[in-house]
Amino acid sequence: MKIExxxxxxxxxxxxxxxxxxxxxxxxxQFYLALIEKIKVFSDSIxxxxxxxxxxxxxxxxTSELFAIKDTASAVAALQLIVEQGxxxxxxxxxxxxxxxxxxxxxxxIRRS
Numbered sequence: 001m002k003i004e005x006x007x008x009x010x011x012x013x014x015x016x017x018x019x020x021x022x023x024x025x026x027x028x029x030q031f032y033l034a035l036i037e038k039i040k041v042f043s044d045s046i047x048x049x050x051x052x053x054x055x056x057x058x059x060x061x062x063t064s065e066l067f068a069i070k071d072t073a074s075a076v077a078a079l080q081l082i083v084e085q086g087x088x089x090x091x092x093x094x095x096x097x098x099x100x101x102x103x104x105x106x107x108x109x110i111r112r113s
Contacts, residue, residue, distance in 0.1 A: 036079050044071045
């Protein structure tokens with residue numbers, strides 16, 4: 001991830017209440033679960049942007065997979081979809097009928113070696 005950092009560091013102001021507790025996560029699945037719970041705590045009040053400015057459209061993905069995040073329900077649904085697709089899932093990587101993203105990446109890197 002270090003190689004993807006911008007040349008000049010970006011400064012994103014964050015309310016100190018968001019930084020009050022820093023919790024290490026052993027897995028990405030634990031992180032997504034904690035994120036879902038925090039979104040539920042803050043509720044719809046954190047969704048202030050115009051959903052019309054988000055890139056959505058069925059020319060890239062089905063609307064069941066690519067949709068505007070406008071409230072708690074849509075944010076939780078999006079994160080659950082990410083987990084179901086294999087980013088932190090507790091299921092077998094083959095249970096969904098296709099490889100989880102991580103497993104698919106590992107498989108393609110093995111072929112290149």
